[in-house]
Amino acid sequence: MSLATEAFMSQIAAAEPWPENATLYQPLREDQILLSDCASSLAVQAFLRMCGLPVQVVCRANAEYMSPSGKIPFIHVGNQVVSELGPIVQFTKAKGHSLSAGLDDVQRAEMKAYMELVNNMLLTAELYVQWCDDATATEISRPRYSSPYSWPLNNILAFQKQWEVRRKMNAIGWGGKTLEKVYEDVSQCFQALSQRLGTQTYFFAKQPTELDALVFGHLFTILTTRLTNNELAERIKSYSNLLSFCRRIEQTYFEGKHS
Amino acid sequence: MAAPEELFCWEGDWGLPSISTECLVVLAYAKFAGAPLSLRKISNPWRSPSGLLPALRTNQKTVLSRPSEIIIHLRKQKYNADFDLSAKEGADSLAFISLMEEKLAPALIYTFWGESANYVEVTRRWHAEHMPFPLRFFLPSWIQSQQLEKLRLLRGDDVLDVSGELEKELYHDAFECMNLLSQRLGSHKFFFGDSPSSLDAYVFGHLAPILKSKLPNGKLQQHLRNLDNLSNFCSNILLLYFPRDPNREGGTSTVTPQPEGGDLDHVPNKRMKQFLSVIVAMGAMLSYALVTGMVSLEHFHTKVQEEPQDSQPITAQHHYQEEEGEG
Incomplete structure (x- = not known):
């Protein structure tokens, strides 16, 4: 999302309250969505539920192409379309719904830093496992990603996506990493999150913030998604506070939906 | 250690x-x-x-x-x-x-x-x-x-x-x-x-x-x-x-004493190096042209042979060209 639209939106947004018919678009839940997209989508849903804003989830096979930034998920509120968690947080803040308003400057800095930690390590690792691990890419990612399309478009789109992700991995220096090294990095990230959470209910004391939504989205998705091996999920399970954190948010905000 | x-x-x-x-x-x-x-x-x-x-x-x-x-x-x-x-x-x-x-x-x-x-x-x-x-x-x-x-x-x-x-x-x-x-x-x-x-x-x-x-x-x-x-x-x-x-x-x-100027203005021996690089480039181009040029010349001649205008001198010409090609 560009800054100009952001500024424009925040002016408009402030005037209008949150409508009842807000929609969140994501790829098909059963046949198409991949781990990383599912995690991002769940993070946004958790964030909106924490804010108490109703949103209806709609699955579309072409959600990736409908999104203004090409990324999933995106929400359609009134006459505006916003994609990804960061801009959505800005957008709801303009409408007067913020989870991090009670934090002081240092806490806010730390919250943003931890959110980038999740994006930088966990999201990248999910993309790596999906597209750079040959077993997962062949058995799960490529067939699922291309499931709505017929031959030969399905192969072309899946390989195009894989090619793009691999180039990105090379650019950020992950190209030479082995799967084992990626798992180690992920463990390091889990450990950092676990240390930060400690025995608290949420990352910053009693109230959930967007960081909690983001971490929940990723951890819960990793725990509940079956891949060719469940190494990622196993590595979370050694941190009991992260597990109970996921269970707590699920019970508080998703009661009766996922259970 | x-x-x-x-x-x-x-x-x-x-x-x-x-x-x-x-x-x-x-x-x-x-x-x-x-x-x-x-x-x-x-x-x-x-x-x-x-x-x-x-x-x-x-x-x-x-x-x-x-x-x-x-x-x-x-x-x-x-x-x-x-x-x-x-x-x-x-x-x-x-x-x-x-x-x-x-x-x-x-x-x-x-x-x-x-x-x-x-x-x-x-x-x-x-x-x-x-x-x-x-x-x-x-x-x-x-x-x-x-x-x-x-x-x-x-x-x-x-x-x-x-x-x-x-x-x-x-x-x-x-x-x-x-x-x-x-x-x-x-x-x-x-x-x-x-x-x-x-x-x-x-x-x-x-x-x-x-x-x-x-x-x-x-x-x-x-x-x-x-x-x-x-x-x-x-x-x-x-x-x-x-x-x-x-x-x-x-x-x-x-760096500081150098005035604002073009990108490569203060390379030592700039003229000399430019001159040398031009010589090297020319040499490379000429040798390349020479090598490929001889080959194409050969092809040209054999083509001419294949469409003889008059049949008489063909064998003599053929021998002559082969010698030239080897030499």
Whole structure:
């Protein structure tokens, strides 16, 4: 999302309250969505539920192409379309719904830093496992990603996506990493999150913030998604506070939906 | 104890021990941890064992190039600057390093390699001046295309156009990141306690080039100068850990007296080298033309043979041409 639209939106947004018919678009839940997209989508849903804003989830096979930034998920509120968690947080803040308003400057800095930690390590690792691990890419990612399309478009789109992700991995220096090294990095990230959470209910004391939504989205998705091996999920399970954190948010905000 | 390991880095300038962020991170960490490395400052990435800078050639003869790998390697050698950190502080370090990689690093790439005035007047010029003769003509633009490709992949979209939209976004993110770092640092001397850690090395590596470079378009620098604690933090580390670097005087003295001018105006023996390169290029072209020209000449003659106008002299001509071809 560009800054100009952001500024424009925040002016408009402030005037209008949150409508009842807000929609969140994501790829098909059963046949198409991949781990990383599912995690991002769940993070946004958790964030909106924490804010108490109703949103209806709609699955579309072409959600990736409908999104203004090409990324999933995106929400359609009134006459505006916003994609990804960061801009959505800005957008709801303009409408007067913020989870991090009670934090002081240092806490806010730390919250943003931890959110980038999740994006930088966990999201990248999910993309790596999906597209750079040959077993997962062949058995799960490529067939699922291309499931709505017929031959030969399905192969072309899946390989195009894989090619793009691999180039990105090379650019950020992950190209030479082995799967084992990626798992180690992920463990390091889990450990950092676990240390930060400690025995608290949420990352910053009693109230959930967007960081909690983001971490929940990723951890819960990793725990509940079956891949060719469940190494990622196993590595979370050694941190009991992260597990109970996921269970707590699920019970508080998703009661009766996922259970 | 074995001989110290060799670290290859970009040369320094502008009062910095090295001009590249990655090299600065590694250098600062090595200083903080007291790791004895034999330093090789070079300005030709092709002379590095991995083709990239920085590069650490370890005693096991492996070559490491990513700053995080080098730091982990040094840590395993018991050169650990993060020894005093609690587990939570370690987690915070990791988080702030991610923040810089996501928000500040893309803006750094853009400001040095994407912004055209900065690239032409400072980045390309510096690299061209410091690289050896034939490389300086193409290596800077090759590095630029690599960096811009990296930026495009990092941002995950195709908006490397000139609309200024990308620039605004990148600078917005970078300003926010600097503000957050400044808030986190507060009035402390270092990020955690009284001694510097790996996070300090990363912050220094990212901010020092912004603070010290003399770019025509210095929006990042202006913003950083307004954050007093962060700019003091960088100057402090420079003063404490890199005092009177030999390259510092050498670098500034060769650069400051030179007037503003074209990109390659002050290369020594410029005319001579241009003349030589023209000779070499001409020689290459001529020899190529000669080789391929003879071959095509041959073909031409055989073609002529195949369509004989008059049948009589064909055998004689044929023999004659074969001899010519062999000779």
